[in-house]
Amino acid sequence: GAPLPSIRRLPQYLQLLRQMQTKGRIAVSCTHLADDLGFTSTQVRKDLAVTGIIGKPKVGYITEELIASIENFLGWNNYSDAFLVGVGNMGNALLGYDDFRLHGLNIVAAFDANPEKIGKNVHNCEIFALDKMYELAERMHIQIGILTVPAAAAQSVASEMVLAGIRAIWNFSPIALEVPDSIIVENVRLYSSLAVLTSRLANTNK
Amino acid sequence: GAPLPSIRRLPQYLQLLRQMQTKGRIAVSCTHLADDLGFTSTQVRKDLAVTGIIGKPKVGYITEELIASIENFLGWNNYSDAFLVGVGNMGNALLGYDDFRLHGLNIVAAFDANPEKIGKNVHNCEIFALDKMYELAERMHIQIGILTVPAAAAQSVASEMVLAGIRAIWNFSPIALEVPDSIIVENVRLYSSLAVLTSRLANTNK
Ligand SMILES: NC(=O)c1ccc[n+]([C@@H]2O[C@H](COP(=O)([O-])OP(=O)(O)OC[C@H]3O[C@@H](n4cnc5c(N)ncnc54)[C@H](O)[C@@H]3O)[C@@H](O)[C@H]2O)c1
Ligand SMILES: NC(=O)c1ccc[n+]([C@@H]2O[C@H](COP(=O)([O-])OP(=O)(O)OC[C@H]3O[C@@H](n4cnc5c(N)ncnc54)[C@H](O)[C@@H]3O)[C@@H](O)[C@H]2O)c1
Known part of the structure; x- marks a missing residue:
């Protein structure tokens, strides 16, 4: 299955993305997430890929899609x-x-x-x-x-x-x-x- | 430094060894610990080596020495x-x-x-x-x-x-x-x- 260390990091991405969404960010890049969280952007891309999402060139990820992808993978979109x-x-x-x-x-x-x-x-x-x-x-x-x-x-x-x-x-x-x-x-x-x-x-x- | 997953497992070894000590076991082997905890005996040997202790052929480890080695490494021999x-x-x-x-x-x-x-x-x-x-x-x-x-x-x-x-x-x-x-x-x-x-x-x- 998916690597456990990646799964354990997903809630941190989610927390940050929700804050970004509240501030109106429509799209976000690996580099931006990496800088905020202190990870490498390679690790960010690998971790997020675990949820089935792939970034778009130049755009990165659509914030709302990325949040949905993580929540869906974790089962946190249903209580x-x-x-x-x-x-x-x-x-x-x-x-x-x-x-x-x-x-x-x-x-x-x-x-x-x-x-x-x-x-x-x-x-x-x-x-x-x-x-x-x-x-x-x-x-x-x-x-x-x-x-x-x-x-x-x-x-x-x-x-x-x-x-x-x-x-x-x-x-x-x-x-x-x-x-x-x-x-x-x-x-x-x-x-x-x-x-x-x-x-x-x-x-x-x- | 020492690998984190090994460090995190050390308290489980300690808990088991203290129980064994209470039951009077003077010595214990990697295999015995591995069977009880559901690890491979190779992993057990590597984890315990992190504390600086090396097993003796045929004997394994002296229970009291192994407990002291783990407690010393973790800093749990001093409050x-x-x-x-x-x-x-x-x-x-x-x-x-x-x-x-x-x-x-x-x-x-x-x-x-x-x-x-x-x-x-x-x-x-x-x-x-x-x-x-x-x-x-x-x-x-x-x-x-x-x-x-x-x-x-x-x-x-x-x-x-x-x-x-x-x-x-x-x-x-x-x-x-x-x-x-x-x-x-x-x-x-x-x-x-x-x-x-x-x-x-x-x-x-x-
Ligand atoms: N309760 C849980 O199960 C749980 C689970 C995971 C994480 N946490 C985390 O643990 C922390 C505490 O959670 P909790 O549920 O016990 O919260 P709580 O609100 O019950 O307790 C917080 C305590 O901190 C005190 N406090 C607030 N500001 C302070 C300050 N500046 N200096 C000193 N004391 C201050 C408050 O008076 C209160 O007694 C939170 O950061 C929370 O996210 C809690
Ligand atoms: N308190 C902590 O900070 C902490 C930290 C790590 C681990 N733990 C673990 O969490 C568990 C609970 O710790 P605690 O400090 O809350 O203990 P506690 O003694 O305060 O609470 C245990 C509760 O379980 C109830 N209980 C006992 N037997 C029961 C049974 N057969 N069916 C239903 N309920 C039963 C008791 O009535 C009591 O309300 C323990 O296994 C402990 O090792 C606690």
Whole structure:
């Protein structure tokens, strides 16, 4: 498939292009995007090609077409409705993050095992008991599950998501999930980002 | 320097090795680690070599030595004391995360611009006014700053961190920070992880 580093950069292009569109720019060149983002213009062209778009000579890209091409590739032109399980510290932060709508993510319901949380409304999202997930996932055609429960509960909750029909899991827990090969799992590993930071700092401190 | 993908995998090795150490394993081979983590044993050997350690024929690695080598390389054998600025939803989640101590991170003070938050204690961490950051950073020799303020405030707060003597910024805001070249910046871009998930889902939905 498309190279992951290119895919991960696409949201930055999108953010910049939306700003340019707001300022009335009808067309934009690789060089312009490259200069703004600090990439080479060769890399810009390769990254954008991943979405299926090819620049026009002298013109570059039509801003609106390029935005549509990136959004279409990422699936961000349709809201992706998602469920979130585990309304603790991290779950709460994600529920409160309005910018996810700019990235096509719409968290429509949340679930928790703690009876004191069930029935509450957090950041405009209702918290249900976990056993409600099956009927709601089916009725609402939910494909994305966000997993923000503790490590000890993560595998069982992931299995329940799969049984409920969820096809992609955004995994914030530190464990490697065992799910069928057809299920998409994207792991968020903050400790990997931290490792890069502290190793570079340790290196400069030598 | 060392390849970033290898560095990012090191915390997974560490987590597994600590479990093995608890179960009394004195030595461990590349093959064993590879099987457990789903990597090739060639990749395991290359990743671990980044930390300066070389396996012994037939033995593999002494568990305790390997753990020490990884922790030393990552700088996780000394607690890295950090300041956090922006005690909102994300800042709160990070302050409450006990596992950061397993990754060598110790958040010793937090700062916020909101007078209603200043003076409060959140997850055992006191919240100070931003102007206190200079004297505290100097007194406590803080090298790491965690940036969890809104996009509009991120650049100015980053500049204040640099002026306060902070040398590495863990940036959770969506903007590209402008700081001196000597300052280490590690960006956490959740939308990049989300882009990989939704693009793979969009691809399977075609
Ligand atoms: N907080 C952070 O900054 C941070 C950073 C990196 C990774 N993580 C990971 O994110 C996850 C959540 O962390 P947190 O700090 O928010 O934890 P937390 O303890 O604050 O929240 C966990 C929530 O999950 C709920 N829960 C527990 N078992 C459940 C189950 N079986 N079904 C449904 N809900 C259940 C709890 O009631 C609680 O509301 C953990 O796996 C953690 O390792 C958190
Ligand atoms: N919440 C999430 O899940 C999430 C996800 C991805 C990225 N982020 C990023 O993390 C950052 C924080 O997000 P959030 O949801 O926690 O926001 P938030 O609005 O809940 O919290 C921001 C905090 O920063 C403080 N603040 C504002 N200006 C300040 C200044 N000049 N100096 C010191 N403190 C200041 C506010 O008082 C508030 O406490 C944002 O840049 C956001 O884009 C958040």
